[in-house]
Amino acid sequence: MSMKDYADRISQTILDQEAAIGAEWLAQLEALSVRSNAAAREQLRSHCHQFLKSFGSATRSGELENIDHRSWDEVRDLLADISSTRAKAGSTPSETATFVFSLKQPLFARLREAFAGDAEGLASASWVVTMLLDKLGLYTIEVFQKTKDQIIVRQQQELLELSTPVVKLWNGILALPLIGTLDSARTQVVMENILQKIVDTGAMIAIIDITGVPTVDTLVAQHLMKTIAAARLMGADCIISGIRPQIAQTIVHLGVNLEDVITKATLADAFLVALERTGAAITIKQA
Amino acid sequence: MERIPILRMGDLLLVTIQVDMHDRLAMQLQDDLTERIVKDSAKGVLIDISALDLVDSFIGRMISNTAAMARVLDARTVVVGMQPAVAITLVELGLTLHGVKTALNVEKGMTLLGKSYK
Amino acid sequence: MTGAQTEAVLFDTPLLDYRAQQRTGRVTLPLRSDDDVVGLRKQVRERAVAIALSLVDQTKLVTAASELGRNTIKYGGGGEVYLDALDDGMRRGIGLLFVDAGQGIPDIDNALRDGFTTGGGLGLGLGGSKRLVDEFDIDSRPKEGTAVLIVKWKR
Numbered sequence: 001m002s003m004k005d006y007a008d009r010i011s012q013t014i015l016d017q018e019a020a021i022g023a024e025w026l027a028q029l030e031a032l033s034v035r036s037n038a039a040a041r042e043q044l045r046s047h048c049h050q051f052l053k054s055f056g057s058a059t060r061s062g063e064l065e066n067i068d069h070r071s072w073d074e075v076r077d078l079l080a081d082i083s084s085t086r087a088k089a090g091s092t093p094s095e096t097a098t099f100v101f102s103l104k105q106p107l108f109a110r111l112r113e114a115f116a117g118d119a120e121g122l123a124s125a126s127w128v129v130t131m132l133l134d135k136l137g138l139y140t141i142e143v144f145q146k147t148k149d150q151i152i153v154r155q156q157q158e159l160l161e162l163s164t165p166v167v168k169l170w171n172g173i174l175a176l177p178l179i180g181t182l183d184s185a186r187t188q189v190v191m192e193n194i195l196q197k198i199v200d201t202g203a204m205i206a207i208i209d210i211t212g213v214p215t216v217d218t219l220v221a222q223h224l225m226k227t228i229a230a231a232r233l234m235g236a237d238c239i240i241s242g243i244r245p246q247i248a249q250t251i252v253h254l255g256v257n258l259e260d261v262i263t264k265a266t267l268a269d270a271f272l273v274a275l276e277r278t279g280a281a282i283t284i285k286q287a
Numbered sequence: 288m289e290r291i292p293i294l295r296m297g298d299l300l301l302v303t304i305q306v307d308m309h310d311r312l313a314m315q316l317q318d319d320l321t322e323r324i325v326k327d328s329a330k331g332v333l334i335d336i337s338a339l340d341l342v343d344s345f346i347g348r349m350i351s352n353t354a355a356m357a358r359v360l361d362a363r364t365v366v367v368g369m370q371p372a373v374a375i376t377l378v379e380l381g382l383t384l385h386g387v388k389t390a391l392n393v394e395k396g397m398t399l400l401g402k403s404y405k
Numbered sequence: 406m407t408g409a410q411t412e413a414v415l416f417d418t419p420l421l422d423y424r425a426q427q428r429t430g431r432v433t434l435p436l437r438s439d440d441d442v443v444g445l446r447k448q449v450r451e452r453a454v455a456i457a458l459s460l461v462d463q464t465k466l467v468t469a470a471s472e473l474g475r476n477t478i479k480y481g482g483g484g485e486v487y488l489d490a491l492d493d494g495m496r497r498g499i500g501l502l503f504v505d506a507g508q509g510i511p512d513i514d515n516a517l518r519d520g521f522t523t524g525g526g527l528g529l530g531l532g533g534s535k536r537l538v539d540e541f542d543i544d545s546r547p548k549e550g551t552a553v554l555i556v557k558w559k560r
Binding site for chain 2: 439450468472475530
Binding site for chain 1: 389
């Protein structure tokens with residue numbers, strides 16, 4: 001039997017027995033499913049029906065090995081759709097792959113009938129089908145992973161945007177506490193935000209407090225220096241505060257040149273310097 | 288040829304750069320400013336670049352040179368309104384605008400000038 | 406020679422074929438006068454906005470283009486620039502190739518060194534421009550010409 005013959009036989013079997021295959025498959029899936037309400041069941045039924053239809057016509061095309069071939073485009077698109085919908089709804093990748101794998105049993109049952117008396121034919125057909133469904137199952141896992149990755153990236157971006165609080169300490173004096181670990185990409189975004197806030201508030205001095213930053217490496221130190229240089233070019237100045245002993249050591253160890261920059265151990269000290277530079281002073285009233 | 292207008296306010300000259308300048312225009316501005324400082328006995332020059340979304344080395348040098356020439360003529364220069372993206376790019380480029388005072392906006396720039404030539 | 410050209414190639418550099426599989430929409434712009442540089446800045450800005458580069462990245466790319474465009478006119482005796490849209494399957498980018506048939510750069514290493522005001526780097530600003538972009542390449546042969554390639558990707 002040629003590949004084309006197998007393809008015809010398999011797709012014909014699916015076509016003839018679609019209802020029965022579909023029903024058995026659905027029953028298996030529902031048995032496995034923990035979540036079950038009317039809407040979910042209806043969606044499942046719809047997915048099964050659509051998949052069987054496309055799977056049937058894709059096999060009829062004759063391409064039974066390469067699922068990247070364009071005759072399988074519709075099936076892949078459908079699986080991608082199902083997979084990302086489930087990913088967003090909180091399914092595990094296994095659950096989604098199982099959707100594909102559990103088609104094997106009902107399909108094999110019908111193939112046994114279709115190839116009755118032809119043991120070799122049945123063995124080959126079963127092998128072809130199992131390979132196909134394995135590849136398609138794996139494909140759903142890939143898509144699932146990609147969707148999850150995209151969600152993570154988006155969440156990271158949102159975190160980034162939330163992490164530069166700005167506090168106006170006094171006229172023309174801003175405090176910008178940096179919180180959390182700073183990797184190169186995040187640092188750049190944070191630094192751009194700081195500069196924009198300086199412009200928006202018309203601050204003369206920005207105190208960048210790094211108390212909440214556990215470690216500072218060369219790249220972060222360089223970005224800090226660049227931010228201060230940029231602020232100066234714009235007409236404002238920066239003070240770095242909240243330098244913990246370990247960070248002081250790291251900075252010296254890295255050979256970062258801080259001659260030009262005012263650095264203070266605490267935000268309070270930095271605030272006093274900022275006040276002085278903006279021409280203000282604090283007087284303690286005598287009781 | 289078009290020129291960038293220079294406004295006079297007392298002994299202060301005010302320039303607002305709003306176009307994407309080609310090199311000739313930048314050179315023309317430099318010449319015009321130097322002439323006007325002498326002609327109007329100006330003591331201060333305020334260059335507003337808040338509308339510039341780009342400052343490259345040529346424009347940077349023009350600004351530095353203008354400030355240097357102004358100082359020789361006993362006038363002070365302040366550049367105001369540099370956009371953050373421009374500042375970051377200049378730092379990366381390694382251009383320092385040496386000898387040029389800067390301020391965040393026109394108001395602060397005028398205060399800065401007021402201090403230095405009172 | 407690379408492909409069909411309606412006029413002689415200014416400077417036959419292998420850089421003309423960079424990332425052949427990943428470029429689309431090559432546009433060639435002349436660089437002969439001041440106004441050409443202004444026009445180039447505008448086009449680069451438009452393309453940068455089109456692939457959604459951040460404002461800082463846009464500014465860096467346009468500034469680098471301005472620097473190199475000016476070099477082409479001032480030191481290369483005029484030339485042209487190729488603007489390419491790039492797509493490597495994962496991200497989009499912009500490529501700019503500046504070509505002139507000038508005297509070439511005698512000492513490239515020295516030229517890449519820094520210093521605008523101190524006169525280092527031959528005043529070409531190549532070191533600085535290099536820092537503004539993601540990829541930088543240069544091919545220069547004495548008395549034949551110079552080609553400088555810069556690429557910026559959407560992060």
